[in-house]
Amino acid sequence: MHRALLVPEILLIIFKYVTDDSGNPLLPTLAAIARTCRPFQRQVEGILWYKLPNISALYNILPTQVRKRESRSWSLSRRMLSGSDWTQFVDRASRVRVLAENTGSCHGQYERCLAIFLAMVALRDPLLLTPNLRKLEWQPSHLSLNPAINLFISPSLRSLEIDAKLFINHVIRFPLEYICPKLEHLKITGNGRSAANSISSVLRGLHCLETVACSTMDNDAFIHLAQLKRLSYLAVDMRWSLLNLDALHDRLPPGSFPSLQTLYWKDYSLDSLADIFLMPEISPSNVHLEIESFCTSPSLRTFLHSFTEQFPNTRDFSLIHDVEAGRRFGVPVGAPRREHQLDACDLEPLFALKSLRVLNLEDLGYLQLDDDLIKTIASASPELEKLGLGMNGADPMPTSVTFDGLLSLLEHCPKLQSLGFCVDAEDMLSFSDTTVRHHRVMHLRLEGSILGSRRADVNEMLRRVLPGLRTVEESLDGVTWRVREMGATRMSVADEPTTGRRTRNSLESARNR
Structure with missing residues (x-):
């Protein structure tokens, strides 16, 4: 050595x-x-062995005398689970700290894998395969594998992410507060309304929670969470919840949610979303709100005015219309109508949030994206780091944000890192004498025929104004988009064309390149 x-x-x-x-x-x-x-x-x-993407890795290192059985119906004896090979398996399995069973494990070995793990569950004294596991994400593509979750829930578990139906059928029967007394992070996804009382009973027994994302709970569970001293993140879906905020208003004790920093709240519309104003005890700095409908100008202005009055210290604010929600229930997504025209005046209440770092408004309606709006945001929010103003799930309006608006934003917001809107590049070369330099923005969306006719000049301008730029998502006609990677001295085209209306997933994949 x-x-x-x-x-x-x-x-x-x-x-x-x-x-x-x-x-x-x-x-x-x-x-x-x-x-x-x-x-x-x-x-x-x-x-x-610290992190496994699924349980197939554990299957592959099982001792030969265990794996050689290929029949679906067979019994597993303790004698098979002994010897030096089993000791080596236990040693490696004990090193696993993170297990994410959500990718369709075992592939062609699925039948044998299923038989072995279910046989382990059926033992009179069930095994605990990963005694030191800290984080478990259990969303298997094969539902018949669900009972095997009991091989991985241990006293060392700190984080559990699970579907509501699976939680009801295979976890809720056990006293989770005794099996996982140190559980700090719990995420229950999907509709669990049919067992809301049982899920709420489990929540009331957990006292070390720091983050909770639960689609279903009742008032008593909510009051219990309000008294947890370390709870910093709370996600609630009111569409499937049994919460009655009117009844909660007088029951929340003083000093509720003492450490809450992030609130994630889903509801049907702005009208029902306004119920959060019934809880003055909540004062998070990061607020993510999601609704299932477009916004009208008066309703948005009224809501934002009430919001900024109750949450004046908000640093991260996100208000999103989930346009896919209707499709999930067989309801077609309609286009925004005339009453859904939005402009800078409707967003004016937000400009009172002087500490705003993240602003994300998505699919709320026909938002008039122009230089006036961008310049107003720039002057009102100098601490801004991320800005998203888009129509990713519905038909967008043509962009009216020019390079002049972009330069104003870069100049007033030196910490800006991410831009979620498109810039019209046609007049960008007329600002060739600008002294603005911004090093943090790494991805930019541009549109205009000038990107093809004067490519070299555009590249030179981008390198000078945005020296930290890594990728440019561009379109000459507003229909076909491609991502170009920025190099130190040259720019190469990545083979990633997209045609037609861009979706939210395509946007995110482009940003992540």
């Missing part, structure tokens, strides 16, 4: 230069180290 450095110190040096972004991906490199250098083996295996 090295005379001055210990094994962990040498590993840290290696990890500093070997990442998934480099030419040598991290995990294959670590696996090679584990095979070729014995002193590194134990430390490297701890990293390789």
